[in-house]
Amino acid sequence: MDIYFYNTLTRKKELFEPLDKDEIRIYSCGPTVYKNATIGNMRTNIFQDTLRRTLRYNGYKIKHVMNITDVGHLVSDGDEGEDKMIKSAKEEHKTPLEIAEYYTKLFFEDLKSLGIETPEIICKATDHIPDMLKYVQKLMENGYAYETSTAIYFDISKLDKYPILSNVNLKEQKAGARVEVDKEKRNPYDFALWIKAPENHLMKWDSPWGPSYPGWHIECSAMGQKYLGEQFDIHTGGIDLIPTHHENEIAQSKGACGKIPAKVWMHGEYLLIDGGKMSKSLGNVYIIKDIIEKGYNPLVYKLFSYSCHYRNKLNFTWEGIDAASKSLERLKNGYQMHLNGNEEIEDNQVNEYEERFHKAINDDLNLPLAMGVVWEVVRNEKKSPKLANLLLKFDQVLGLKIDEEEKEEQIPEEILNLAKERIEARKNKNWEKSDELRDIIKQKGYEIKDNKDGTQNITKV
Numbered sequence: 001m002d003i004y005f006y007n008t009l010t011r012k013k014e015l016f017e018p019l020d021k022d023e024i025r026i027y028s029c030g031p032t033v034y035k036n037a038t039i040g041n042m043r044t045n046i047f048q049d050t051l052r053r054t055l056r057y058n059g060y061k062i063k064h065v066m067n068i069t070d071v072g073h074l075v076s077d078g079d080e081g082e083d084k085m086i087k088s089a090k091e092e093h094k095t096p097l098e099i100a101e102y103y104t105k106l107f108f109e110d111l112k113s114l115g116i117e118t119p120e121i122i123c124k125a126t127d128h129i130p131d132m133l134k135y136v137q138k139l140m141e142n143g144y145a146y147e148t149s150t151a152i153y154f155d156i157s158k159l160d161k162y163p164i165l166s167n168v169n170l171k172e173q174k175a176g177a178r179v180e181v182d183k184e185k186r187n188p189y190d191f192a193l194w195i196k197a198p199e200n201h202l203m204k205w206d207s208p209w210g211p212s213y214p215g216w217h218i219e220c221s222a223m224g225q226k227y228l229g230e231q232f233d234i235h236t237g238g239i240d241l242i243p244t245h246h247e248n249e250i251a252q253s254k255g256a257c258g259k260i261p262a263k264v265w266m267h268g269e270y271l272l273i274d275g276g277k278m279s280k281s282l283g284n285v286y287i288i289k290d291i292i293e294k295g296y297n298p299l300v301y302k303l304f305s306y307s308c309h310y311r312n313k314l315n316f317t318w319e320g321i322d323a324a325s326k327s328l329e330r331l332k333n334g335y336q337m338h339l340n341g342n343e344e345i346e347d348n349q350v351n352e353y354e355e356r357f358h359k360a361i362n363d364d365l366n367l368p369l370a371m372g373v374v375w376e377v378v379r380n381e382k383k384s385p386k387l388a389n390l391l392l393k394f395d396q397v398l399g400l401k402i403d404e405e406e407k408e409e410q411i412p413e414e415i416l417n418l419a420k421e422r423i424e425a426r427k428n429k430n431w432e433k434s435d436e437l438r439d440i441i442k443q444k445g446y447e448i449k450d451n452k453d454g455t456q457n458i459t460k461v
Contacts, residue, residue: 003058003362005234006311008165008242008265013364018233019263023061025232026052027224027262028119029241032069033103034088036287037110039301039316040271040278044238046302047268047310047365049116051236053397054361064119065227070100070126071203072195072214077244079151079182079192079215086202096203100126110288113298115399121227125219128226129205132214135222135256136193144255145193148184152194152209154251156187162251165265166243191248193218217248224261225253235262239269272315291321293412294445295460299400300325306367306398328400334378335391335402341383350386353377354393361397370397411458415446419456422448 003016018024028048031037037045052062075081085096092099104124111118125132136152139145144158156162162170170189192215197204204211224232230253237246246265253261270277273284288298304324308314353373360370374394377387395402418441425433441448441458449457 001058001358001362003054004364005264005266006364008267009260009262011167014264016264018060019231023063024055024234025228026062026064026119026234026236027220027228027232028064028066028235029220029237029245030066030068030122031103031107032073032084033100033107034073034084035103036289037103037107038271038278039286039288039291041238042110042114042288042301043271043305043310043314044236044268045111045116046114046305047266048236049114049399050310050361050365050367050397051234051266052117052119053399054365057358057361057397062120063228065121065123065224066119067220067223068100068104068122068124069216069219070096070104070124072125072219073216077216079195083203083213089202100124110298113288113292114302115299115401117399123223123227125214125223126203128219128223129214131222131226132218133194133205133207135218135225135252137208139193139252139255142255146186147209148182150182150184150196151192151215153182153185153190154193154248154255156189156191156251159251159254162189163243163247164250164260165247168243191215191217191244191251193252217245217252220245220249221252221256221261224249225256230257230259230261232262234264234266236266237268239267242267268310269313272313274317275315286316293414294318294321296321296325297328300328303328303331303398303400306371309368310365331374331378331391331400332402335388337383338377338380338388338391339385341385341388343382343384345380345382345384345386347386350390353387353390357394370394374398411446415441415444415458418444419448419458423456426450 004013005016006013031041052064055062071083071085073084075084075087085099089096089099094102108118136145139154140152145152145154194207194209194212194214196210196212201211201213204213224235235246235249250260253259272278273282273286276282278285288301291301292298300321301324304316304321305314307320307324353376357370357373360366360373363369374391377391377394380387392403418437422434422437422441425437438448445460447459449459451457
């Protein structure tokens, strides 16, 4: 069956034609491991997981690369400001390596909890400094880069067109759109490939230009080429990467080998929180741990994500998560009812369900439409193991583990510790502290009731 994907590069939905019919090569921009990945970040990872699962459902073998950015990503997403890793290290009084290891571990724990498959190749930026240096030197040799007193810059004037993903008119944007910090830059939109490090900089390596460190964009170009070749099938990421990071990846590749690295560029849209932007100032930055601590199976968030196409904005609310939790329970129960049924159902009806599901996922990963088919199968009045097997086949794409029994709800350790602290407060007749802890526990989604023997019952609100 034909597959169609929306291509950001051409701004239209296209028939997918792999470069090599035996293996699909994909590059996904991974996390900058300086803080916890948000549920917005995880929405992008869910979309990328659905993509690889859909390709495999269609019989393709996959070679999927994801980078881990542990150096080079500046706080401005451009050429200004401090490296995000170093900023976080200073704030948490740790080394950049400790920060990277800690948040990388949390990132992969989140992927596992969401049933997101790990790409075949995971590559850290700091493990590929020699590859990046070679890439920069190649750009210098080809005349696409130049040195200033502070950095090695990419010269966008040497390209036939820039930008080509966002399609912005730079002449209209230049006036006040971006501050030209480095007066040695030839063009305001030239971007840093390699940055000369100040003497006390925490992360730096020897290079032909002295102690220095990579710019953000060069890592993906160098690692993509190393593991997938000069051209590969699909490049994915969040929509926020289009105007800067992905635009500059394309520029670097054209400068190094004259080719756009990926044939198809796919981007996931933003996640909104209660209809607005997620921000620390509003106190609405959520991570997967927050969903778990409210007593939900994290797979509920994955099912919630399927209610909206990956190219449309998705509005997160706790009411929506609660509804998705009930839906996941209904889906699992529906699977069990079909599994334990003994009614006959015609093969042509099973095939018709499967064809419609297959057509939906092949139409640019249309999961809302595909889930409509799933619910039709669940609601079928005839309870048949054939339909249970069909739901299991669908779950190869959904990744919701519908055949696994729900584990008994575990009270989060944080809540248990607060409850122990409250018992001590009550023993010491510190009723004000006891009430304060009870309120904190309730704010975190749990209710505590005292028993006559001094013990407590904790339940999810």
